[in-house]
Amino acid sequence: MYAKQRRILVAAAATWLAAGAASAGTFPDFGYQPPASYTGPLFHLSQNYPQKLPAGTPAFFKQLPSPFSNDFETWRTYVDSVKHYCLEGNVETDWNVQKNPIRHWYHMPWQHYGPLGREGIHGLTKEAEIQVKQLAPTQVTTGQTYAVGIYNDIGAYTIGQVWKNPQDPNPAFTSKPNSFHDGTVVCKALFADIDLKQVPFLANPVLWQGYVTDTFESANRSIKQVALIQLDFAVRDSRVPGTGWIFGTFQYNGQLTGKPGWDNLVPVGVMWGNDPEDTGDSYTNKQPTVTKINPDLKQTAINAKPELPPTHLGWNGRLDGPVDNPVSSCMSCHLTAESPQLSPMNPTFQAPDKVPPVGSPAWMRWFQNQPAGVPFDAAALSTDYSLQLAGGLANFYDWKCNQGGVFADGGNACQKATSLKLKLRKSMAPVKVYKIERDPVLEQLQ
Numbered sequence: 001m002y003a004k005q006r007r008i009l010v011a012a013a014a015t016w017l018a019a020g021a022a023s024a025g026t027f028p029d030f031g032y033q034p035p036a037s038y039t040g041p042l043f044h045l046s047q048n049y050p051q052k053l054p055a056g057t058p059a060f061f062k063q064l065p066s067p068f069s070n071d072f073e074t075w076r077t078y079v080d081s082v083k084h085y086c087l088e089g090n091v092e093t094d095w096n097v098q099k100n101p102i103r104h105w106y107h108m109p110w111q112h113y114g115p116l117g118r119e120g121i122h123g124l125t126k127e128a129e130i131q132v133k134q135l136a137p138t139q140v141t142t143g144q145t146y147a148v149g150i151y152n153d154i155g156a157y158t159i160g161q162v163w164k165n166p167q168d169p170n171p172a173f174t175s176k177p178n179s180f181h182d183g184t185v186v187c188k189a190l191f192a193d194i195d196l197k198q199v200p201f202l203a204n205p206v207l208w209q210g211y212v213t214d215t216f217e218s219a220n221r222s223i224k225q226v227a228l229i230q231l232d233f234a235v236r237d238s239r240v241p242g243t244g245w246i247f248g249t250f251q252y253n254g255q256l257t258g259k260p261g262w263d264n265l266v267p268v269g270v271m272w273g274n275d276p277e278d279t280g281d282s283y284t285n286k287q288p289t290v291t292k293i294n295p296d297l298k299q300t301a302i303n304a305k306p307e308l309p310p311t312h313l314g315w316n317g318r319l320d321g322p323v324d325n326p327v328s329s330c331m332s333c334h335l336t337a338e339s340p341q342l343s344p345m346n347p348t349f350q351a352p353d354k355v356p357p358v359g360s361p362a363w364m365r366w367f368q369n370q371p372a373g374v375p376f377d378a379a380a381l382s383t384d385y386s387l388q389l390a391g392g393l394a395n396f397y398d399w400k401c402n403q404g405g406v407f408a409d410g411g412n413a414c415q416k417a418t419s420l421k422l423k424l425r426k427s428m429a430p431v432k433v434y435k436i437e438r439d440p441v442l443e444q445l446q
Ligand code: HEC
Pocket: 125, 127, 147, 149, 150, 186, 187, 188, 232, 233, 234, 247, 248, 249, 319, 320, 321, 324, 325, 328, 329, 330, 331, 333, 334, 345, 346, 385, 386, 387, 388, 389, 391
């Protein structure tokens, strides 16, 4: 598997040498080519990033409620409009977004790399394991999630700036005083590989083919059907106090209309801040039988209508989707987006003796309202809430600097990355560099 991925990379690298501004072929489309038995269309990375900042903001900006309230009904029109913006022209073209006749959408480069890398049918990346009973009491076996995210033209302009030199990306374009520009919209569709009979709301599923691993632990891939379960969005809007971003999500409910379709996505809610004052834990709900809405949260608004199946939400009721970590929140994970990645996405993603007490000041570091463009760690550059950008850059540096890549000496980019890491080691006490636990899948692949 890894050898095959490497061949694709080497072939692509030859193109990079000649590349100026990104266009088809500058960045590899995917890392996992489906077997010859698959004869359908292949995924193409949409990478013709605009070279000028598009003017204006999306029309739904006019629907931003004022004042902000934790009553979801005040947000419903806005949230429905964002969903429409994400799906219009994409559902009809099976998310072959380059064929969207209404607006242009783009993908993040460098997500093809490594064991979680993009597969070649829909460009899905491997995300997380679905824990037992995370979705419903009847869900007694685990599952796994795959996803694909897309950026609108305003967001893609910034991607093109960061990656203007494909061999020496520059995350300064998303770090203070810079950030993604107002009107950036990111949408992400998430699919579950799980026994559908165990999850009532996945009745009448929307199914995609994906070249995915047999289980979350496995490295062996085959073509399987995965079911639409969640749709996320993030909108950069400087009118939002504190963070400058709005995150929202939808959950699939196939029991609503009784037939498959993207209109079965019902809103879970929105958040525009992490409620840093709320340190309680009584609404955390890892194995949901009901949705527990925490009325004390002022910066999360959850859909209270019965159209939303019982769902777990995030830590103490902050916004989270059904396949997200129930002790996190959208903005809690995403505020850690930086390059290099110096901290884990969640306080629990550390050695057990390092995990701070729940609700303590050290824990609450992950539940602050961090302004757009401000890095989580002062020594890093912010990728402004984009974990795809942070991950893509980390993949690139790993390939270029550690794996030898094609440019074995690494050049400028590696010197910068390495000297930053060295500086960090000298300047930070205690060292906060997050050591990823040994990854058996990765080791097997290497
Ligand atoms: C456990 C951490 C975690 C949580 C919680 C989480 N995300 Fe993400 N999200 C990620 C990672 C990692 C990526 C990048 C990987 C990918 O997309 O393949 C990502 C990607 C995204 C993207 C694509 C653009 C980007 O920023 O990288 C969007 C949009 C997004 N998430 C929205 C949400 C929303 C909305 C929620 C809450 C409902 C949420 N996320 C919760 C970790 C998280």
